[in-house]
Amino acid sequence: MILALIKAQCISLFRDRMAMLMSFALPCVMFTVFAIIFGNGGSGGDGSSKLKVIVLDQDSTRSSERLVDSLRKMGNLEVIVQNETHNVPASEANNGPDDSRMKAATAVRGGKASAAVILQKGLEKSMGEFGQSDRAAIELIYDPANPLAEQMLSGVLQASAFTSSPDVLMEKGLEQFRSLGGPFSPLQETATVALKAMLGNQSNSTASGSSTTPSSTVAPSDENETATEPVSNSFSMANGIVRIESHSARDIVQSADTGRLQITPSNMISYYAAGISVMFVMFSMSGAASSLLEHEERGTLERLLSGRMTIAHLLVSHWIFYVALGVVQMGLMFLFASAVFGLDLWHLETLIGAGVMALVSSMASAAFIMMVATLVKSRKQLEGLSSLVILSMSAIGGSMMPRFMMPTFLVKLSSVTFNAWSMDGFLKVFWYNTPDQSILASIVPEVSVILTMSALFLTISFKAAQRWAVR
Amino acid sequence: MLTCQPLVVENLVRQFSGHTALNGASFSLGKGEFLALLGPNGAGKTTLIRSVAGRLRPNSGQVLIHGQPQKPGGNPELLRRLGIIPQNIAIYDNLTARENLSLFGRLFGVSSSDLPSRITEALEWTGLNDRSNEPVSRFSGGMQRRLNIACGVLHRPDVILLDEPTVGVDPQSRQRIWEMLKQLQGQGVSIVLTTHQLDEAQQICDRIVIMDAGRTIASGTFEQLLDASVGRRRRVVFTLAQTITILPDGCEPRDDKSTTFFVENITHDLPSRLQQFTAAGLDVVDLSIEVPTLQAVFLHYTGRDLRES
Numbered sequence: 001m002i003l004a005l006i007k008a009q010c011i012s013l014f015r016d017r018m019a020m021l022m023s024f025a026l027p028c029v030m031f032t033v034f035a036i037i038f039g040n041g042g043s044g045g046d047g048s049s050k051l052k053v054i055v056l057d058q059d060s061t062r063s064s065e066r067l068v069d070s071l072r073k074m075g076n077l078e079v080i081v082q083n084e085t086h087n088v089p090a091s092e093a094n095n096g097p098d099d100s101r102m103k104a105a106t107a108v109r110g111g112k113a114s115a116a117v118i119l120q121k122g123l124e125k126s127m128g129e130f131g132q133s134d135r136a137a138i139e140l141i142y143d144p145a146n147p148l149a150e151q152m153l154s155g156v157l158q159a160s161a162f163t164s165s166p167d168v169l170m171e172k173g174l175e176q177f178r179s180l181g182g183p184f185s186p187l188q189e190t191a192t193v194a195l196k197a198m199l200g201n202q203s204n205s206t207a208s209g210s211s212t213t214p215s216s217t218v219a220p221s222d223e224n225e226t227a228t229e230p231v232s233n234s235f236s237m238a239n240g241i242v243r244i245e246s247h248s249a250r251d252i253v254q255s256a257d258t259g260r261l262q263i264t265p266s267n268m269i270s271y272y273a274a275g276i277s278v279m280f281v282m283f284s285m286s287g288a289a290s291s292l293l294e295h296e297e298r299g300t301l302e303r304l305l306s307g308r309m310t311i312a313h314l315l316v317s318h319w320i321f322y323v324a325l326g327v328v329q330m331g332l333m334f335l336f337a338s339a340v341f342g343l344d345l346w347h348l349e350t351l352i353g354a355g356v357m358a359l360v361s362s363m364a365s366a367a368f369i370m371m372v373a374t375l376v377k378s379r380k381q382l383e384g385l386s387s388l389v390i391l392s393m394s395a396i397g398g399s400m401m402p403r404f405m406m407p408t409f410l411v412k413l414s415s416v417t418f419n420a421w422s423m424d425g426f427l428k429v430f431w432y433n434t435p436d437q438s439i440l441a442s443i444v445p446e447v448s449v450i451l452t453m454s455a456l457f458l459t460i461s462f463k464a465a466q467r468w469a470v471r
Numbered sequence: 472m473l474t475c476q477p478l479v480v481e482n483l484v485r486q487f488s489g490h491t492a493l494n495g496a497s498f499s500l501g502k503g504e505f506l507a508l509l510g511p512n513g514a515g516k517t518t519l520i521r522s523v524a525g526r527l528r529p530n531s532g533q534v535l536i537h538g539q540p541q542k543p544g545g546n547p548e549l550l551r552r553l554g555i556i557p558q559n560i561a562i563y564d565n566l567t568a569r570e571n572l573s574l575f576g577r578l579f580g581v582s583s584s585d586l587p588s589r590i591t592e593a594l595e596w597t598g599l600n601d602r603s604n605e606p607v608s609r610f611s612g613g614m615q616r617r618l619n620i621a622c623g624v625l626h627r628p629d630v631i632l633l634d635e636p637t638v639g640v641d642p643q644s645r646q647r648i649w650e651m652l653k654q655l656q657g658q659g660v661s662i663v664l665t666t667h668q669l670d671e672a673q674q675i676c677d678r679i680v681i682m683d684a685g686r687t688i689a690s691g692t693f694e695q696l697l698d699a700s701v702g703r704r705r706r707v708v709f710t711l712a713q714t715i716t717i718l719p720d721g722c723e724p725r726d727d728k729s730t731t732f733f734v735e736n737i738t739h740d741l742p743s744r745l746q747q748f749t750a751a752g753l754d755v756v757d758l759s760i761e762v763p764t765l766q767a768v769f770l771h772y773t774g775r776d777l778r779e780s
Contacts, residue, residue, distance in 0.1 A: 299559030303623070306524045306545065306555045307579045470528055470543040 021384065050078040050408070051149050054104045054116040057081065059123035066164035067119060067157075074156060080113065101252075105141050108249035111427070114149040114404065116141040116249070117157065127161060127168050127242055137242040141249050146404050154244055161242045170195065270344075273337040274426030275399035277358075278419045279390065280333070281326040282365050286386035288322055289373040293382055301468060311465050315374075319366050319458065326362025327355075334358075343430065353429035353439040360450045361422040367457035368418065374464035398423045418453040421446045475538055477502055477630045477661040483522055483532035485515075485685075492518040493529065494685035500630070500661050505652070507672035508665045509765075510682035511773050516665040517558065519682070520632050523663075524555045536630060551580055554628035558635040560615045561622075564608040568599050568618050571607060575622040593621040596651060613644025620651060624660075631655065633664040637671070649675055673765035683773050697763055700771040704733040706761040707741065712754035719747040 055071060057064050072079045082100055104116035118139040126137040138157055142150035162169070174192055178184065184192065295301035295314075304314065334354060337343035345351060372389060376382045394400055396410060397419035403411050414420040425446035429439055478500035485493040493515045500506050510516050521527040523534050525545035534541040536549045562571045572590045581589055594600045597617040599610075607615060616636065624631060636652070637645045649671060656662055666672050672679065673693050681689040681696075689696055697703050709722075710729045718724060722732045734740035737760065748755055 299557045299561035300563070302521075302526060302559075303555065303557055303561040303575075304578060306526055307575075308545075308547070308550055309578060310544075470526055 016380075050076055051114040051152070051404075052078045052080065052112070053153065054080050054082050054107060054113045056100050056104060056116065056118045058121050059119045061124040063124040063127060063161075063165040063168050064119045067123075067160050070160040070164040071117070071156070074160075077156070101139075101141075105247075105249045105252040108141050108143050109252075111143065114143055114146050115153050117153065123242065124165070124168060127165055127172065138244045140244055140246045141252060142246055144248050144250060146402065148405065150246055154246065157244055158242070269337060269341045270430035271402065271427065273334055273341075273343050274423055274430060275394075277330045277333040278361055278365070278397070278422050278426070279394040279399040281329050281362060282369060282386075282390045282394070282419070284329055285322045285326060285365050285369040286372070286382065286390060288325060289318070289369045289386075290379045290382055292318055292370070292373045293376070293379045296468065297379065305468065311469055312462070314468075315370065315458075315461055315465055319370055319461075322366035322369065323359070323362045326365050327358050330358040330362065345430075349439045350429060353443060354426070356440065356447060357422065357425045357429055357443060360447050360454070361419075361425070364418040364422065364450045364454040364457065367454045367461065370461045371457040371464065374461045374467075393417045393419055396420070418450050421449045421453075425450070476500060476535075477504075477537055478523065478663065479535040480519065480523065481533050481535070483519065483534070484530045485518055485522060485527060486530055491685055493522065493532075495532070496682060496685060496687050497532075498680045498687050498690055500663055502629075502661055503656060503659045505656050505662045505675060505677045506664075507676035507679045508663055508682065509667075509669065509672065509679060509769060510665075514682040514773075515685040516682055517634055518685075520555070520634050520663075520665065523632055524553065525549075551626055552628050552630060554623045554626070554631040556620050556623035556631065556633040556636055558638065560612075560619045562607055562615065562619055564615075565606055567604050567606055568594065568597075568610075569603045571618060571622055572625055576625045579626040581626050589625050589627075593625055596654070597621045598647065611644070613640040613647070616640050616644060617648060617651065620648065624655065629660055631660055631662045633662065635665055635667070637666065637668055645671070669765040669769055679765065681769060681772050689768075689772050693765060693768070696765075696768045700768045701763050703763060704735045705737060705763070707732055707734055707744070708759045708761065709744075709748065709755045710757035711748075712756050713752075715753075717751065719744070719751060 053071065055068055057068055068079070068081060071077055082104060101116075101118060104113075104118070107113045108116050118141070120137055120139060123137040138161075140150065140153055140157070142153070170192075174184075292314075295304065301314070305311070334343060334345055338345040345354065369386065372386055373382050376385055396406075396414045397403075397417040398406075398414065399419060403414055403420065403423075406414070425443045428442045428446070476499050480496060480498050483493045483496045484491070496515060496519050498506070498508075508516050508519070518527060522529050523536075523541065525534075525541050525543060528543040536546070536553060539546060539549055541549060563574065566574065569590060572593050573586060576586045576589060577583075594603050597614075597620070599614060599618060599621075602610065602614070607618065610618070616639075620633070620636060623633075633652070637648050640648070645668070652662060652664070653675065664672075664676075678690070678692055679696060680687050689699065691699065694703075708725060708729055708731045712728075714727050715724050715730060718730055722730045725731050732744065734744070745755060
């Protein structure tokens, strides 16, 4: 009897192609998506997204130039060297109104670069002091949206400083030796000169790229070291070759811009508020959109369309309802995030920006889900397909994890998903808040793309819904 | 005048990817007339109703409602005059009866001022007054069917098309539905319904149209159809005390101990038949008289072959 029932269920499953697809293809698709994201596609990192780093060389010494060259050769960095016009003393660099520094910090805060590295005046002199100097030799300006970038760059900078200037480090060591053990003999002096020359050649060739220095081989010990230490706004890497101070781009730009909104959170709350809300709006809409197909299955659709109602009325009424549902859902989610997790929401411009983004995101979600609902033929198909599509889009679009952690091709691919644009828009509202542009002006590109996509989805929905029209 | 009739269907043809669902179907409906549209499964009844409702575009032929041609997608001028009650219970089961009536009333153009009184009348008419504020999902099948009909007539159309209005409901609810429809007819409404309840169609409907293979193959009152098909003669069945060995002329054996024959006039023919049997030494222990039914007429026109294929 049990076998007979199992057989009947197997036959039912095999005859339902969509159920087969959902049962066997969906897990594979989801696994592939996550494997590509988390496992780097099995390519060993070749396809990883490059970190865009602005470098300011205020030291302009042989060592600093070698360090810049070394960073340039890193496969996972895209180095943009910003010309330094004035030699600002290191002591002033952190506090004074340095235009270049501020520009770099603004670029990081605006999401145009992942971090900025300022090689400060006196870098070469401080090498080999192993962080004992009071002066910071390198300032690292990071984007709190990308904490991994900060930690990785700290390690990379220490490693690069070590490998790019061994002759300088040896000279420092010999000076220590002389001060403690007395002057060298002529033979020792000859040997040290020869060794310095050799190390200088080696470091030059290393910096010029004759030997590769991938971050994966350079950084591990330093990365591990820094990863275990808490990172604060003024963190001194006392155990490194050079002293690095990390500063949040947000703090730098805000301190120079007291007239603007003071949005403070440097955490992941705003990121996940945006990501989760966009994903769950799509899920709740897919549930609501099944009513469209329920109309057809129950015969209500036939009845409605035999009256004064047209397909356009039907779709628009459903679309408006889903949009309202999405806006309310996102609004509640942001209120919850504000009340419980301290999402900084209560500024007029932020509220308007969040409202605009919630509206256009809901419009796109509603149109997208309606498009799926009109393309499939049954509620079962909708449930299966929408789960697949929403999970995939959420993964690719950045709802589940930041897109900067994804391989480059996946980041490019995500630009065809409206939720990636939606995430970018929300992050501009809650996070980047660039001082040189109002929030509303900054989200114009995202809003435009999302509205265009909404129009496209609606057009396809109307076309697909014609199967319900008079035949 | 033909064109003044509430509904005229003329030579409708409709094909679906090589299959001809309607193949020249024609009939007309008089004012206040109650017409049953009968046919085996696949005869084209639902296609015909969808065509009349404007939900299907016929390949040829036309539908006239009060002399005006129906258009694909519905003629806006006719929407208020036509009520469609689909075979499915096409109401919102998570809304209450009152909410459903309100929704469909608005969708079919009942004015806001008229709507409350129409809803009250509809609830009384369907016998759902006491349950008007309950979600429809809690209703029995019969209650949902009644509400389904009420939602389709709230805008007071004068031509109503019902597709299987009593399918799947108990005899009490069915009886109530027929009463409701009779009330509508009494108000001058013209009604077309499809049904497989042949006995009830015979009793209630004024006229019958039989369809098969997309065509109307017979039309008329029950009596007219009888005359044109199986006739009005009664079938008589005699059950005998003895096993049948020999039978009088005109009789056919039904089994070992019963026989059947037709009589045109019971008063005149039956006594003489009894005498014949007695004379033949056959004792009649029981008899039954079978009245010709719509089912017999239906089978006469459509044959006895199954139509599931």
